[in-house]
Amino acid sequence: MITIENLRKTYGKLQVLNDVSVSFAAGRVVSVIGPNGSGKTTLSKCILGMVLPDSGDIKIAGESILKKYAYRSQIGYMPQIGRYPENMKIRQVISMIRDIRKDVKQVDEELIGLYGLTAMYNKSMGSLSGGTKQKVSAALAFMFDPKILILDEPTAGLDPISAEILKSKILKEKKKGKLILITSHIMSEVEEVADEVMCLVDGSVKFHETIADIKAQTNEMRLSKAIAKIMNDEED
Numbered sequence: 491m492i493t494i495e496n497l498r499k500t501y502g503k504l505q506v507l508n509d510v511s512v513s514f515a516a517g518r519v520v521s522v523i524g525p526n527g528s529g530k531t532t533l534s535k536c537i538l539g540m541v542l543p544d545s546g547d548i549k550i551a552g553e554s555i556l557k558k559y560a561y562r563s564q565i566g567y568m569p570q571i572g573r574y575p576e577n578m579k580i581r582q583v584i585s586m587i588r589d590i591r592k593d594v595k596q597v598d599e600e601l602i603g604l605y606g607l608t609a610m611y612n613k614s615m616g617s618l619s620g621g622t623k624q625k626v627s628a629a630l631a632f633m634f635d636p637k638i639l640i641l642d643e644p645t646a647g648l649d650p651i652s653a654e655i656l657k658s659k660i661l662k663e664k665k666k667g668k669l670i671l672i673t674s675h676i677m678s679e680v681e682e683v684a685d686e687v688m689c690l691v692d693g694s695v696k697f698h699e700t701i702a703d704i705k706a707q708t709n710e711m712r713l714s715k716a717i718a719k720i721m722n723d724e725e726d
């Protein structure tokens with residue numbers, strides 16, 4: 491569904507993405523992991539068209555998306571930190587986005603319901619807790635039934651029950667054949683929802699394998715231990 495070919499991005503002298511080639515299939519949950527600053531968000535932003543790579547290509551369903559915009563309606567994005575106009579109410583933010591996406595007739599309001607956002611509809615975005623803002627971001631990401639979801643540390647800041655709701659939603663949408671990319675530092679969570687792990691280190695793909703293969707190769711039952719083993723072996 492997404493094919494990335496020889497992607498490079500630099501900021502000044504800093505090589506943030508260094509010849510990244512990888513492909514992700516529909517119906518999979520892929521966890522993008524890697525140390526802070528390894529290029530995960532930059533890669534997501536390249537797919538979203540928010541950052542233009544220096545070279546290389548990104549294809550969705552076989553077509554290059556570089557410098558194109560229409561494809562973005564197929565992607566739901568949940569940023570690490572959602573930024574909204576402080577004085578707009580939740581209700582206004584949701585109806586504004588729905589207005590922009592008038593093309594979608596059947597909206598998915600499941601997360602609005604499960605998170606009880608309607609009861610808070612008249613609260614301004616500036617007065618919300620970080621976790622509640624995250625819930626609004628999650629509800630918006632899933633709302634227009636996108637084929638691809640990019641979730642940047644989606645459960646950071648969510649209480650455990652709200653995080654469970656989101657994980658169930660991720661698995662439900664995966665069953666519909668969607669591709670879901672998740673950046674996360676929480677390995678237990680990755681293990682629960684992802685099929686594959688792609689690890690970036692210093693802007694290069696260190697590995698991209700299924701969780702089952704990672705565990706089998708390292709002889710470790712726990713993903714966090716398996717990944718630590720791979721990273722340590724690479725250093726030796």
Ligand SMILES: Nc1ncnc2c1ncn2[C@@H]1O[C@H](COP(=O)(O)OP(=O)(O)OP(=O)(O)O)[C@@H](O)[C@H]1O
Pocket residue numbers: 501504506524525526527528529530531532533
């Ligand atoms: N707009 C920018 N201008 C200059 N440098 C940038 C910019 N955006 C990102 N960087 C740098 O690129 C590198 C990769 O950043 P990125 O946000 O992609 O990392 P990440 O893997 O998502 O990190 P984290 O796990 O901390 O979220 C970092 O060194 C960061 O400082």
